[in-house]
Amino acid sequence: MESLSDVQIGFIGIATLVTLIALRVPIGVSLIGVSFFGIMAIVGERAAWGILGVIPYSFAATWQLSSVPMFLLMGFFCFHAGLTKGLFDAARVWLSGLPGGLAIAAVFGAAGFAAVTGSSVACAAAMGRIAVPEMMRYRYDVSLATGTVAAAGTIGALIPPSILMILYGIIAEVPISHLFLGGVGAGLLTAFGYVAVIMIRASINPELAPKLTEHVPLSEKVAALADTWPVLLVMAGVFGGLFAGLFTPTEAGAVGAFLSLVVAAIKRSLTWQNFRNALLETLLTSASLFIIAIGASMLTRFLAFSGAGDYLSDLVVAIGAHEILLLVGISAVYLVLGMFLEPIGAMLLTLPILLPIIGSTGFSLVWFGVLLTKFLEIGMITPPIGLNVFVIKGVVGDLTTTSTIFRGIMWFLVADLIVIVLLMVFPGIVLYLPSLMD
Secondary structure (H helix, E strand, O other): OOOOHHHHHHHHHHHHHHHHHHHHOHHHHHHHHHHHHHHHHHHHHHHHHHHHHHHHHHHOOOOHHHHHHHHHHHHHHHHHHHOOHHHHHHHHEEEEOOOOOOOOHHHHHHHHHOOOOHHHHHHHHHHHHHHHHHHHHOOHHHHHHHHHHHHHHHHOOOOOOOOOHHHHHHHOOOHHHHHHHHHHHHHHHHHHHHHHHHHHHHHOOHHHHOOOOOOHHHHHHHHHHHHOOOHHHHHHHHHHHOOOOOOHHHHHHHHHHHHHHHHHHOOOOOOOOHHHHHHHHHHHHHHHHHHHHHHHHHHHHHHHHHOOHHHHHHHHHOOOOOHHHHHHHHHHHHHHHOOOOOOHHHHHHHHHHHHHHHHHHOOOOOHHHHHHHHHHHOOOOOOOHHHHHHHHHHHHHHHOOOOHHHHHHHHHHHHHHHHHHHHHOHHHHHHHHOOEEE
């Protein structure tokens, strides 16, 4: 019997990986297992054990990767200390006069919270606890209220700091500061798209979001702005120092974690128990991310040994597929994966395969990284998984059903698809700010 070629082994490994994930085997275990046995089949058992011993350390010891737990810690400190509540309160008193004003406030509150955390889940959970009860108190439609907050949470991975962008930057060897700046345009465009959806729906059917009739005096509005100082101070310290060149993106995470802890101490809003919870959640989240990332690093090595990645890249070039067709195909892949996998897993699973293909087309890797982040965030609100939806369901409890939240999401998915098209047609939305650093 003729032995399998290295490329055939590579494709068998990819098929096995997809099968294991479909069977709900943890993605980190699947990545490491398939890569280990694939490398063993190509270069032998001794080499496979050697690679398994080297890659986890060499990847985890990457200096840039230290920013991941630091940014996570910054977000968890801000979350547990309640430093972001003032953002929603300020947006509420200033925007309440608009159609769907409270829902719009939730969107901008989420955008502000996104600037102190890289997690969509944390963003949705925080705004869910703050904004949904407020909207329900003013008799907002429950699907609009919960759908708005679940969708707004996705801004968390677009506006820096973004854990997804940090991991992408390390793997694709792209400057993380450029990705952060590129994400600002995409994040703001997403926020304004959501605001447009809310205003249109509330204008057509005012019963969805009854207009607030109470008059808010100017003094109260000014006082509400003053309450935003904790987050503004952390944001100014992190991003002001980052883009002024005082420290690197890697060091910015540690600066942010320290600043958020200092601000929480000044406000006396972080208890010892919440401090411990923030540390524990940071450790657990970082460990799970690193296991998946180590598996993705091993998959990259396996595909390099097999030649499967280069084969696919050469095939795309040989076929001469139009750039638009390629983007449509990639879009379809990520929209489908987003229905079943959490974003980081989907990204680390596919990057070893897609990066050589993207590199061969001449697309900007910064632009693709931001576009990829947007695709993955759409997956956070698409059925049947829609992690943000289940986070909101956990926050509101028996107030509504999961299907009702998904129903409220659909309008925002339309806005997301429009944003995707705009980012593809006008890449300058992403690339303008990074170009200023060149």
